[in-house]
Amino acid sequence: MAIHPPEKRIWWNEPLEKSEIIWITIAFIWGLVMFFTMVFWHFTGEQNLSNEAYRIHPETFAERTEAMVDQYTVREEGDTGLPVVRPPPGSDVYMLARLWEWWPILELEEGKDYRLHLSSMDWQHGFSLQPENINIQVHPGYELVLTLTPEGIGEYGVVCNEYCGIGHHQMVGRIHVVAAK
Amino acid sequence: MASIAHTGSLPRAAEFRTCPDTGLKVDLAAEKLIRWNAVVAVVFLAVGGFFGLLVALTRWPAVHLLPAEWFYLALTAHGADVLLFWIIFFEIAILYFASAILLNCRLATPRVAWFGFWLMLAGALLANVAVLQGESSVMFTSYVPMQAAPHFYLGLILFAVGALVAVAVFFGTLVIAKDEGTYEGSVPLVTFGAIAAAIIAVFTITSGAIILIPTFLWSIGLVSHIDPVMYKVVWWGMGHSSQQINVSAHVAVWYAIAAMVLGAKPLSEKVSRFAFLMYILFLQIAAAHHLLVEPGISSEWKIFNTSYALYLAVLGSLIHGLSVPGAIEAAQRRRGYTKGVFEWLRKAPWGNPAFAGMFLSLVMFGFIGGISGVVLGSEQINLIMHNTLYVPGHFHGTVVAGTTLAFMAVTYLVVPLIFRREIMFKKLAQWQPYVFGIGVAGISVFMMGAGTLGVSRRHWDITFSDAPVAFEYPGTAFLMMGLNGVFGVLSALGGLMYVVVVVSSVFFGERRTEEKARAEPLLPQGGAAAVASYGSEGTLKLPGTITLVAIFFTAFVLYYFVNWKFLSEVWPLS
Ligand code: HEM
Ligand SMILES: [Cu+2]
Ligand SMILES: [Cu+2]
Numbered sequence: 091m092a093i094h095p096p097e098k099r100i101w102w103n104e105p106l107e108k109s110e111i112i113w114i115t116i117a118f119i120w121g122l123v124m125f126f127t128m129v130f131w132h133f134t135g136e137q138n139l140s141n142e143a144y145r146i147h148p149e150t151f152a153e154r155t156e157a158m159v160d161q162y163t164v165r166e167e168g169d170t171g172l173p174v175v176r177p178p179p180g181s182d183v184y185m186l187a188r189l190w191e192w193w194p195i196l197e198l199e200e201g202k203d204y205r206l207h208l209s210s211m212d213w214q215h216g217f218s219l220q221p222e223n224i225n226i227q228v229h230p231g232y233e234l235v236l237t238l239t240p241e242g243i244g245e246y247g248v249v250c251n252e253y254c255g256i257g258h259h260q261m262v263g264r265i266h267v268v269a270a271k
Numbered sequence: 272m273a274s275i276a277h278t279g280s281l282p283r284a285a286e287f288r289t290c291p292d293t294g295l296k297v298d299l300a301a302e303k304l305i306r307w308n309a310v311v312a313v314v315f316l317a318v319g320g321f322f323g324l325l326v327a328l329t330r331w332p333a334v335h336l337l338p339a340e341w342f343y344l345a346l347t348a349h350g351a352d353v354l355l356f357w358i359i360f361f362e363i364a365i366l367y368f369a370s371a372i373l374l375n376c377r378l379a380t381p382r383v384a385w386f387g388f389w390l391m392l393a394g395a396l397l398a399n400v401a402v403l404q405g406e407s408s409v410m411f412t413s414y415v416p417m418q419a420a421p422h423f424y425l426g427l428i429l430f431a432v433g434a435l436v437a438v439a440v441f442f443g444t445l446v447i448a449k450d451e452g453t454y455e456g457s458v459p460l461v462t463f464g465a466i467a468a469a470i471i472a473v474f475t476i477t478s479g480a481i482i483l484i485p486t487f488l489w490s491i492g493l494v495s496h497i498d499p500v501m502y503k504v505v506w507w508g509m510g511h512s513s514q515q516i517n518v519s520a521h522v523a524v525w526y527a528i529a530a531m532v533l534g535a536k537p538l539s540e541k542v543s544r545f546a547f548l549m550y551i552l553f554l555q556i557a558a559a560h561h562l563l564v565e566p567g568i569s570s571e572w573k574i575f576n577t578s579y580a581l582y583l584a585v586l587g588s589l590i591h592g593l594s595v596p597g598a599i600e601a602a603q604r605r606r607g608y609t610k611g612v613f614e615w616l617r618k619a620p621w622g623n624p625a626f627a628g629m630f631l632s633l634v635m636f637g638f639i640g641g642i643s644g645v646v647l648g649s650e651q652i653n654l655i656m657h658n659t660l661y662v663p664g665h666f667h668g669t670v671v672a673g674t675t676l677a678f679m680a681v682t683y684l685v686v687p688l689i690f691r692r693e694i695m696f697k698k699l700a701q702w703q704p705y706v707f708g709i710g711v712a713g714i715s716v717f718m719m720g721a722g723t724l725g726v727s728r729r730h731w732d733i734t735f736s737d738a739p740v741a742f743e744y745p746g747t748a749f750l751m752m753g754l755n756g757v758f759g760v761l762s763a764l765g766g767l768m769y770v771v772v773v774v775s776s777v778f779f780g781e782r783r784t785e786e787k788a789r790a791e792p793l794l795p796q797g798g799a800a801a802v803a804s805y806g807s808e809g810t811l812k813l814p815g816t817i818t819l820v821a822i823f824f825t826a827f828v829l830y831y832f833v834n835w836k837f838l839s840e841v842w843p844l845s
Contacts, residue, residue, distance in 0.1 A: 102541055109813060110542050110593065113820065117589040120824075121582030124831065128574045128650045131835075136843035137651055143566035170739045195740070208566075213417045214499055216658045216727070220742055222841045223725040225657040227565045229499045230416060234566035239843040247742025249735075251658040251727035253410055255417065256339060259732040262740045 139226065140236035148230055151209040155184035159194050167195045167264065174266070182207060182235075185248070185263065187215035187228045189255060192248045192263025198240045199270040209233045215261065216252030225251060240267040285377035291788035292688055293799035301371035301378035301444075304388065305364045305689050309682070310777065311392060312360035316675070317770045318399075319352025324763040327714065329731065331756025332749050339731045343408040346729060350411035351402065354670065355430065356395045359513075361678050362468065362520050363391075363437045368689070369465035369523065370444035373803050376453040379443030383436060390433030398426030410729060412506065415486065415497045424487035428480065435476045438469050457805045460537055460544065461530070464523025467547040468516045475516060478508035500567050507558035517670055518588065519550050521632065521677040525595050528629040528677075530801035531684055531794050532620060535602035536808045543594050549587030553579040560648035564657045570650065577648050585645060592637050592823065597816040599630075601808040612814045628680025628704035632673055635708065639715045640668030642827050646834050655838055658729075661722025668715040671762075676708060679769050686773065687793050692780030700772045707765025713758025721751035723837075 163173040173194045177183050179202030186193050188211035210230040217226040248263035286299045322345045328336040371378040401407040407419035482505040488494040529535035537543040559576035603615030620626045643665040647656050694700050726748050735741040
C-alpha cells in the first residue's frame with residue numbers, strides 16, 4: 091500500500107483552486123502595501139533613522155565629545171559627578187557609550203532640533219531612550235548622526251539595551267528636556 | 272519481528288524492514304541515525320529549557336533568582352542549546368526521515384552520516400563547556416568586539432561542519448532514490464519541504480563558516496580586527512536564514528502530521544510547492560531586519576532586504592497559512608464532518624497530541640510569531656522595538672510556539688513508528704501540547720508587552736538598583752515581567768512533561784511489535800499514502816478555513832497599522 095502511483099506527475103502543470111488564487115492575490119497586494127508603507131514613511135513620516143554615518147576613531151569621537159562638554163557644561167547631575175551639558179539648539183551634540191556609561195548627560199530644549207552624534211569607545215551598546223522607546227544600535231568605529239527633536243518636558247533615561255558585559259544593567263544615561271527659552 | 276530484506280548487489284548492503292504501520296521500507300541504518308539525532312536533540316532541549324527557566328525566573332522581579340554573572344551565562348547557554356543544538360539535531364533527524372524513509376530508499380553513506388553526527392555532538396559539547404567555564408558569556412550571537420574563549424567559536428564551527436555533512440548525506444540519498452527509482456513521479460510534499468530546508472541550510476552554514484572562522488582566528492590572535500557591522504551582516508546571513516530552515520522544516524512537519532493523522536492532502540500540490548520555493552528564492556536576503564537601526568547601512572538596502580524583496584517569502588508563509596488548515600478541513604469533510612462551518616474543527620482529534628500540538632503550532636506561529644515578526648521587521652517600526660523584550664517575545668512565537676511545538680508533536684508519531692515503542696503516560700502526553708502551548712503563548716505575549724513598554728532584552732536588573740543614574744520603568748512593565756515568569760514556569764513544565772514522556776517511552780515503552788501494529792494501527796486508512804506520495808485534494812468548499820484566514824488577516828492589518836500609529840507618537844527624528 092505504500093507507494094500509490096502519482097495522481098498527476100508534474101506538479102507545476104496543475105490547475106489552481108479558486109480560493110487559493112484569491113488568497114494569493116490578496117496576500118501579494120498586502121505585501122506591496124507593506125513595502126510601500128515603508129517607502130512612503132520616508133517622505134511623510136517624522137520618524138526615520140538617518141543614513142548619515144561615518145567611520146571614526148574612538149579617540150577622535152572622545153575628543154569632540156570632550157570639547158562639547160568643556161564648552162557647554164552647566165552643572166553636575168546630583169552627586170554623580172557627571173556633567174550636564176546644554177548645547178545651543180541646532181548644534182552638534184555628542185553622546186558617547188563606553189563600559190558602562192552614557193556620557194555626558196544632556197539638557198535639551200523642547201521642540202528644537204539637535205544633531206545628535208552617537209558612537210562607542212569599546213564594544214557595541216544600545217541607545218534606548220525611555221520612556222519614549224526609541225532604540226538605536228551604537229557601534230565602535232562608526233559615528234551615527236541624526237536629527238532629533240525632543241518633545242515633552244521631563245527627565246528621560248538612556249538605557250543600554252545591547253548586552254555589553256557584566257556591567258550592562260548599570261549602564262544608564264539621562265537626557266533632560268526643558269522649556270525653550 | 273520485522274522482516275528484513277537484503278539487497279546484496281548495492282554498494283552498501285542495506286538492511287531494510289517493512290513498517291507494519293505504513294508499509295514503507297525502512298533502512299535500518301537510517302532508522303538508527305534518526306533515533307540518535309532525535310535523542311540528542313531532546314537532551315539539548317532539556318538542558319536548554321532548564322536554562323530558559325532560570326532566565327525567566329531571574330527576570331521575574333519578585334524572584335530575581337540568579338546573580339548577574341550566572342544570568343548572562345545561563346542566557347548564553349539557553350540560546351545556544353535550544354536554538355542551535357535542539358533544533359538542528361532534530362532537523363537532521365527530519366531530513367533523514369524525509370529522504371530515506373519517505374522515499375523508500377537506503378540512506379547514502381551512513382558512515383559519513385555518523386561522522387557528521389559525532390562532529391555536531393563534539394561541537395555542541397565543546398561550546399557548552401566553553402560557556403559553562405564562564406569566559407564566554409557573550410550570548411549565542413557573540414557580537415564582536417566582545418570576545419569569547421576560542422573553543423566557543425571552535426565548537427560552533429565543528430557543529431556547523433557536522434550539520435553540513437548531514438545535509439550532504441540527505442542530498443546524496445535523494446540522488447540514490449532517483450537513480451534506483453524508489454519512488455514514482457514527483458517527490459512527496461513533505462520531502463519537497465525538507466529539500467527547501469536543506470537548500471537554505473547550505474547557504475546558512477556557509478555564511479556561518481565565513482564569519483565564524485575569521486572570528487575564531489581573531490580570538491586566538493591571528494586576525495587583528497573584525498568590523499562589527501560587517502560581522503552582523505554576515506552573522507545574520509546565517510542567523511536569520513537558519514530560522515527559515517526552521518520554518519520550512521516545521522511547515523513540512525505540519526503537512527506530514529496532517530497527512531499521517533487525518534490522511535490530509537494539500538489542496539493543491541502546485542500552490543504548496545510554489546510556497547516552499549518562495550522560501551528558497553527570497554529568504555536568503557533576510558539579514559536586514561536585524562540591522563534596521565545600525566549605522567552605515569542605507570535605507571534602500573534595508574527596505575528591500577527586510578521585506579525579502581516585496582515580502583515574497585512572507586507570501587510563502589501566508590499561502591501555507593491557508594493551505595495547511597485547508598487540507599485539514601478538506602480531509603475532515605471527506606470523512607463526513609460536514610455540518611456548519613466548524614464541525615470539522617470541533618471534531619478534530621484534539622486528544623491526539625500529534626494533532627493538537629500541530630494545530631496549536633500552526634495557529635500560534637501565525638498569530639503570535641508571524642504577525643509580530645512582520646511588524647518588527649518594518650524599517651521604521653523597528654526603532655520602537657529593537658533590542659527590547661519585544662524581540663524575544665516575537666521569536667518565542669516563531670521558534671518555540673511554532674517550530675519546537677511542531678517538532679514535539681511529530682515526536683508522538685516518531686516514537687511508535689521509528690523507535691517502535693508505545694507512548695507511555697498517555698494522559699500526560701495528551702495534556703503536554705496544551706500546557707507547553709499556553710505557557711509559550713504567555714511568555715511570547717508578555718515579553719512583547721514588556722518590550723512595548725521599553726524593557727530591554729538580555730538585562731539582569733530593570734530596577735537599575737546599582738546604576739549611578741537610574742530610570743524607572745512603569746509598574747505595568749513589572750507586572751508583565753511577573754506574568755512572564757509565571758508562564759515561563761508553565762512552559763518549562765510543559766517541556767518537562769515532553770521530556771519525561773519521550774525519554775520513558777523510548778527506553779521503557781512497550782515494544783510495538785508487528786502484530787500489535789496490525790491490531791491497533793497508528794495511522795488511519797490512507798495516512799501513509801498521503802504522506803509518502805504525491806497528490807492534491809482538488810477543489811472543495813472550505814468555509815471554515817476561509818473564516819479563520821479572514822480573522823487572521825484582519826488581526827494582521829489592524830495590528831500593523833496600530834504600530835505605525837505608536838511610531839508616529841515618539842520624538843521626531845531624521
Ligand atoms: C522552557 C521554556 C522556555 C522559557 C521559559 C524561555 C524563556 C526565555 C527568556 C525569559 C528569555 C530571555 C529574554 C531576555 O532576557 O533577553 C529567553 C531567550 C531566548 N530563548 Fe527562550 N525560553 C524557553 C524555550 C525556548 C526554546 C525552546 C527556544 C528555541 C527553540 C528558545 C530560544 C530562545 C532564544 C534564542 C533566546 C535569546 C537568547 C539571547 O538573547 O541571546 N527558548 N527565553
Ligand atoms: Cu552598553
Ligand atoms: Cu549594554
